[in-house]
Amino acid sequence: MLENLGQQALINIISHLFFIGIAFIALQALHFDKLLRGGNRVFQARLLYVLLTIVIGSTVSNFFLDYLDWSKQLQLLF
Numbered sequence: 001m002l003e004n005l006g007q008q009a010l011i012n013i014i015s016h017l018f019f020i021g022i023a024f025i026a027l028q029a030l031h032f033d034k035l036l037r038g039g040n041r042v043f044q045a046r047l048l049y050v051l052l053t054i055v056i057g058s059t060v061s062n063f064f065l066d067y068l069d070w071s072k073q074l075q076l077l078f
């Protein structure tokens with residue numbers, strides 16, 4: 001039982017890091033420093049970039065992990 005919890009924790013960590021990395025790569029196409037008003041807001045643009053990367057990556061990872069859990073639970077239906 002505890003081994004399953006450890007495996008699930010490892011899968012969750014890897015999934016979150018993977019999808020945060022994918023979101024990081026995807027968001028590189030946007031230039032937030034140019035979207036923000038004023039040219040001296042580089043720190044705010046980078047902070048927004050990091051926060052959006054974490055939010056998008058974690059959300060997609062949670063969806064993926066929920067979908068994985070639901071697909072495992074389908075066998076209990078029959």
